[in-house]
Amino acid sequence: MVRQVLPCVDSGEAPPALLDRLVAERVRIGQRITDLLAVRDRLDEVIAITRDPDSDCSHVG
Numbered sequence: 116m117v118r119q120v121l122p123c124v125d126s127g128e129a130p131p132a133l134l135d136r137l138v139a140e141r142v143r144i145g146q147r148i149t150d151l152l153a154v155r156d157r158l159d160e161v162i163a164i165t166r167d168p169d170s171d172c173s174h175v176g
Contacts, residue, residue: 129137
């Protein structure tokens with residue numbers, strides 16, 4: 116991917132197929148970020164419950 120992008124940096128132009136790939140990669144990264152944020156939120160819940168063992172664990176999940 117980097118090798119394909121480098122010529123575009125100098126010329127300021129990119130072929131449509133490369134632009135499509137870059138957009139798809141951006142979407143993939145955005146989805147991964149969304150997934151990681153959801154996992155972090157769940158982990159925060161587990162940490163909070165672990166700190167308060169008397170709390171009800173039934174709401175995690």
